[in-house]
Amino acid sequence: MIVSLRTILRIAESIGSAVGAFNATSFDGVRAILDAAEEINKPAVLQFAPAAHEVYIPFKKIGPVMMFLAERASVPVCVHLDHGSSLSEVKTALDMGFTGVMYDGSGLPYERNVADTMAAVEVAGKYGASVEAEIGCMGREESESANGGGTCESRYTDPDTAARFVKETGIDALACSFGTVHGIYLSEPVLDIPRIKEIREKTGVPVVMHGGSGISDEDFRKCIKNGVRKINFYTYAAKYAGDAVCSYIGEKSGNIFGHDLFVTMYESMKKTFIDTMKVFSS
Numbered sequence: 001m002i003v004s005l006r007t008i009l010r011i012a013e014s015i016g017s018a019v020g021a022f023n024a025t026s027f028d029g030v031r032a033i034l035d036a037a038e039e040i041n042k043p044a045v046l047q048f049a050p051a052a053h054e055v056y057i058p059f060k061k062i063g064p065v066m067m068f069l070a071e072r073a074s075v076p077v078c079v080h081l082d083h084g085s086s087l088s089e090v091k092t093a094l095d096m097g098f099t100g101v102m103y104d105g106s107g108l109p110y111e112r113n114v115a116d117t118m119a120a121v122e123v124a125g126k127y128g129a130s131v132e133a134e135i136g137c138m139g140r141e142e143s144e145s146a147n148g149g150g151t152c153e154s155r156y157t158d159p160d161t162a163a164r165f166v167k168e169t170g171i172d173a174l175a176c177s178f179g180t181v182h183g184i185y186l187s188e189p190v191l192d193i194p195r196i197k198e199i200r201e202k203t204g205v206p207v208v209m210h211g212g213s214g215i216s217d218e219d220f221r222k223c224i225k226n227g228v229r230k231i232n233f234y235t236y237a238a239k240y241a242g243d244a245v246c247s248y249i250g251e252k253s254g255n256i257f258g259h260d261l262f263v264t265m266y267e268s269m270k271k272t273f274i275d276t277m278k279v280f281s282s
């Protein structure tokens with residue numbers, strides 16, 4: 001069943017856990033996420049990031065598929081836009097029925113981020129959908145380390161600015177920078193856990209962790225304990241699925257058929273999502 005981001009975050013809050021937010025980049029990815037959630041009876045956020053994944057499948061093609069399958073799921077599912085880069089993209093997601101949207105204005109000057117996020121909150125409200133926004137700046141490239149060179153810390157989310165941002169915009173969840181980056185870590189991430197606690201206390205809204213791949217189970221638990229309620233995770237599911245295909249090809253003699261590769265990827269992704277959701281709720 002489809003629920004809003006606000007509802008799913010409330011469920012996570014009530015049991016002191018975090019909801020897994022997984023990016024789908026194919027039909028098999030959508031199936032793997034929903035089947036994993038149903039198999040262990042956990043709520044999930046099924047999300048798509050056009051900015052990163054439009055090259056693999058168009059948003060307007062995968063969006064309706066996400067909605068169709070999520071509506072039929074036996075567990076609560078929020079269908080969410082990840083890293084929405086414009087108000088028109090936000091509107092596209094809402095028109096497809098998405099129940100959560102992230103407007104990512106983190107690269108914009110503060111005042112412009114506030115204005116655009118407020119506009120996203122206003123339009124999402126008309127659809128009964130919830131809004132996640134970002135303040136601070138996470139690395140986006142695999143070559144960029146959150147801890148590298150001491151420069152990135154200056155872009156970690158400032159708790160007082162975060163509090164002001166949440167008050168001014170009225171968002172439901174806040175994506176923060178505290179040491180994680182998207183993609184594969186080049187060195188072991190060191191997370192600023194006290195910063196999460198302070199942001200949670202000062203803003204009063206659930207904190208969203210982006211860049212969940214490569215974080216240790218222990219760090220996940222510390223983040224959740226201090227206020228993280230949504231964890232975005234994709235890269236390692238994709239990487240392990242790639243590894244599984246390589247093993248399959250390495251072990252197989254004779255013809256290799258594309259459909260067997262899809263099944264291999266589906267099974268690998270489903271296992272990764274199950275393992276990850278178990279950690280987020282333990």
Ligand code: 13P
Pocket residue numbers: 023049082083181182183184209210211212213214232233234235236
């Ligand atoms: P990873 O690249 O670490 O899996 O994070 C995904 C993410 O944060 C999507 O917004």
